[in-house]
Structure formats: C-alpha cells, structure tokens
Amino acid sequence: MMYKYFGFFLAAFLVISVAICSWIYVIYQQEKELLTELIKLNTNKSEVE
C-alpha cells in the first residue's frame, strides 16, 4: 500500500543522498588532482636536484 506524501519523503531522501554523494565526488576529484600534482612536483624536484 502506498501511503500519502510518499513523494515528499522520497524527494527529501534523494536530496540528502545526492548532496552527500556529490560532495564526496567533488572532494574525491580534488584529491586525485592534488595527488597527481604532488607526484609531478616530486618528479620535478628530484630532476632539479
């Protein structure tokens, strides 16, 4: 049986889940970029030395 206002609950649940997943995705991408840059900088540094 489908209860009344199910759409409102679903909307709230999805907003929370999507927002948290998006936040994790954004900072995960940021971490990936930073790690790539760190490796590049380490390589450059050892070349200079």
Next chain:
Amino acid sequence: MESFHSRQSSKVTAGILAVFWVVVLYLVLNETRIDPDQQMAQKIFYYHVPSAWVAGLGYLVVMFAGVLYLTKKDEKWDHLGLAAAELGTLFCALVLITGPIWAKPIWGAPWSWEPRLTTVLIMFLIYIGYFMVRNFGDEGERTRRISAVLGIAAFFNVPIIYVSVKFWAADAQLHPQPAMSQQSPDVFWTFMLSLLVFTLLFVHLLCFRVHILKLRSKVLGMRYDV
C-alpha cells in the same frame, strides 16, 4: 602522501556507513509506525533532525578549532575549522531544503518566518559570509585569523537556534516541539540509529576533508619551492 581511501580503516568505515545508510532506510520505511496525520511526510524527520544535529556539531568543531588556531597558530586547526565549516554548511543547507519539503504538505506552505526557521537561515547566511572571507581573502594568516574569529562568533547562534522553539512567544511558534521521550521504541531507536550514522558520516567526511586540505597545503608549499 597516500589517498585517504587507500587506508584500510577508511575503507572499512566507508563500507560500514554505506551498509547502515541502507539499514536506516529499511527501518524508516518498514519498521517505524506511520503517523495518521502526516503519513510518509513525518518520516522526513529521521533525516532532517540528524542533519540539523550534524550541522550544529560542525559549527561546534569550527568554534573549538578557531579557539585552538588563535592560541596555537597551528595550520592544522585552521584545516579542521574549514573542513567542519564546509560540512556544517552542507548539512545546514540540507536542513533548509528538507524542512520545506516536509512543511509543504503539512503547513500548506514551504516556509514561515517563525523563530526556528529564521534562526537556522541566519546561521546559514553567517556561514556564507565565512566562505566569502575564505575565498576572497588571501591564503595567509590574516584570513585564517578572521575566519577563526568569525567561526567563534557564529557559534553563539547555535544555542539560540536550540532554544528558539521555547524562547519566543507561543503564538510565534510553528516548528514542532522536541518530544523524543514520548515516542514509541520503534521511532526512538530508529531515530537514534540515524543520529549515530549521521554523526559517524560527519566524522568520516571531516577526516577526508582535513586530509585533502593537508595535501593541498603540501602541494602549495612544494609549488613555491620548485
């Protein structure tokens, strides 16, 4: 420096959180009672209130990190403060979105300028100001100091939000009053589990964000050296 989720402890915590996220959803949908008036809209409460709790917790961490940064001048406290401010504001935004989703069918309008809603909105706007300081200021000590002071000052709004449902006159109130002790065990324990999952999620995401801020600081330092 390694990736945050390459650590075994981070992987295990992320896995546990994902499982418990599903468990809470199952309990909310299948095990908790249906409110005869609000029906499914009432179940938004299992996500709305823990979001508000985590937002408050985030702002508490910002305040402590601000005090520690001002006294010790150590960059790690600034990282902690910034990470907690970001998470606090994310969850505060979720409170401001899920609240109106609940209010639309129950009050007939998504928003009312009543004390609880207004004080939460003020908190959110204060933190928009905090991020403006962080983004338009430089990377230096001055911006960090101003942010720390702002984080400490902003926290004084959290107790006001908490007491707002009692502090203002009854005829100005529209927000439901807290009454967890009167709830049935299914509602109470599902709510407690949801609160625990949100708190663990907050701690996990906070560690993740602090790790990235540390990494960013290292990269910026190395850019300068090279």
